[in-house]
Amino acid sequence: MYPKSPFLRNSLVESQILRRNANQLEELMNWLCRPPTITTYRVNTLRISVPAFKQKFQQILFEKYAKPPKVYEIPNIPEVVCIPPTPLSLLDLTKKETEPLREVVVDGCCGAALLRGAHIYAPGVLAMEAGTKLGEEVLVYADLAGKCKQGTNTRYESDEKLFLGVGVVRMQRHQIYGPAAVDKAEPSKGVAVEMIATTSGVPSIGDLSSNEALLQNLPSIVCVRVLNPQPGERVLDMCAAPGNKTMHMVEMMGDQGEIIALDKVVNKITTLQEKITANSLKSVRSYAFDASRVYDAAKVPEDNACLEMPPYAANTFDKILLDAPCSALGNRPLLTVSPHMSARMLDSYPKVQRKLFTAAVPLLKPNGVLVYSTCTVTEQENEGIVAWVLEKFPQMKLVAATPRLGGSGLAYNGLSDVERQYLQRFSHDTTEAEGVPIDAVGFFIAKFIKKY
Ligand SMILES: C[S@@+](CC[C@H](N)C(=O)[O-])C[C@H]1O[C@@H](n2cnc3c(N)ncnc32)[C@H](O)[C@@H]1O
Numbered sequence: 001m002y003p004k005s006p007f008l009r010n011s012l013v014e015s016q017i018l019r020r021n022a023n024q025l026e027e028l029m030n031w032l033c034r035p036p037t038i039t040t041y042r043v044n045t046l047r048i049s050v051p052a053f054k055q056k057f058q059q060i061l062f063e064k065y066a067k068p069p070k071v072y073e074i075p076n077i078p079e080v081v082c083i084p085p086t087p088l089s090l091l092d093l094t095k096k097e098t099e100p101l102r103e104v105v106v107d108g109c110c111g112a113a114l115l116r117g118a119h120i121y122a123p124g125v126l127a128m129e130a131g132t133k134l135g136e137e138v139l140v141y142a143d144l145a146g147k148c149k150q151g152t153n154t155r156y157e158s159d160e161k162l163f164l165g166v167g168v169v170r171m172q173r174h175q176i177y178g179p180a181a182v183d184k185a186e187p188s189k190g191v192a193v194e195m196i197a198t199t200s201g202v203p204s205i206g207d208l209s210s211n212e213a214l215l216q217n218l219p220s221i222v223c224v225r226v227l228n229p230q231p232g233e234r235v236l237d238m239c240a241a242p243g244n245k246t247m248h249m250v251e252m253m254g255d256q257g258e259i260i261a262l263d264k265v266v267n268k269i270t271t272l273q274e275k276i277t278a279n280s281l282k283s284v285r286s287y288a289f290d291a292s293r294v295y296d297a298a299k300v301p302e303d304n305a306c307l308e309m310p311p312y313a314a315n316t317f318d319k320i321l322l323d324a325p326c327s328a329l330g331n332r333p334l335l336t337v338s339p340h341m342s343a344r345m346l347d348s349y350p351k352v353q354r355k356l357f358t359a360a361v362p363l364l365k366p367n368g369v370l371v372y373s374t375c376t377v378t379e380q381e382n383e384g385i386v387a388w389v390l391e392k393f394p395q396m397k398l399v400a401a402t403p404r405l406g407g408s409g410l411a412y413n414g415l416s417d418v419e420r421q422y423l424q425r426f427s428h429d430t431t432e433a434e435g436v437p438i439d440a441v442g443f444f445i446a447k448f449i450k451k452y
Pocket residue numbers: 220238239240241242243244245246262263264265268289290291292323324325326
């Protein structure tokens with residue numbers, strides 16, 4: 001059903017991903033193509049209790065499904081609420097595919113979102129057959145070959161068309177592709193097809209994020225738990241936008257302390273600052289700044305004074321999160337990877353990651369904690385960076401990344417077995433933790449303490 005690898009047109013790049021652990025490549029690629037079946041929300045415990053949110057959410061599922069999935073929590077990470085897949089019969093969906101229904105085609109990215117519970121928004125519709133009416137049931141496919149033209153009004157035939165599920169039409173062709181939309185004078189927006197069921201079984205309820213809870217991947221939540229920011233601490237979030245982990249830190253710190261959130265993209269920081277202002281947060285300030293220049297050797301540490309704008313002096317922060325820019329190859333389901341992704345592009349990430357790490361080390365106070373994370377699966381951006389850090393910075397000690405819900409790191413030159421087990425890698429073999437099922441995106445977490 002799902003492709004066997006997202007790199008079907010790019011096998012050279014595929015072979016770059018796991019060179020030392022190539023025996024795991026096939027299984028990893030299969031897993032990357034399949035969607036995570038468990039949806040996770042992080043509850044903002046400053047606004048609502050977890051039991052109250054759970055009850056509200058369960059009610060939403062009751063209203064939609066005759067047999068609603070039962071939401072559950074994860075021991076050790078109390079702010080997470082998990083929604084398992086609906087007990088939907090794949091058989092029924094497969095039968096539906098043989099019915100004489102009209103078809104809608106979306107691109108690979110939109111298809112991936114549908115498999116995780118989203119509806120189809122107007123800009124995502126590549127093809128809708130002519131004559132399709134409001135309220136009509138349609139079969140929904142993803143175009144993996146990238147050949148379907150936007151606005152197609154006939155049946156799109158292709159061997160690389162992946163059946164995703166069934167939906168109900170909420171916008172007709174003229175609303176999606178009408179003159180205003182085509183001119184881009186007024187790009188069409190809104191839900192064009194509301195999904196009823198998809199082959200992943202993930203409830204099609206869209207993104208129900210609010211100021212009470214955020215739809216967030218489980219490993220991203222674990223990552224901030226591993227950093228464990230405490231009220232009153234000084235924390236640097238080096239690559240912060242869109243700010244999901246920053247907000248989690250604020251919640252863990254009860255909005256007490258100082259968080260400096262940086263991102264080099266100005267627009268992203270503007271949006272993050274709007275969020276900070278709208279929530280009247282006192283502890284966090286954001287700056288558009290290149291974090292690889294955030295350390296200034298000539299600056300004198302400012303004892304208890306409020307931190308000014310970057311750059312900063314040595315020994316300034318109690319904790320640093322380096323949630324690094326990366327190749328993002330853990331974002332399941334990866335139905336297809338751009339044929340333009342090259343080995344050279346993959347090789348460019350570790351260079352940036354090393355630069356950011358080099359800026360972070362002096363900024364950390366002795367005994368300070370640094371968490372390095374990525375949402376990718378390549379060895380060189382994960383275990384490779386950790387091995388490099390241990391060789392280059394003798395003051396940085398690798399410690400266990402707990403709480404642990406992911407598996408161990410992969411074997412890598414320069415990493416002992418014990419060090420490998422300190423790492424946390426969410427991968428194809430991460431299926432259970434703390435007695436509950438886990439099915440997450442690909443992610444990597446390493447935790448360091450600065451000895452001196
Ligand atoms: C993985 S995303 C961060 C996600 C974020 N931590 C969150 O959880 O919402 C990486 C971010 O790093 C930013 N970035 C890339 N290079 C950077 C640099 N040199 N300095 C600061 N930010 C950078 C990108 O703009 C991007 O927003």
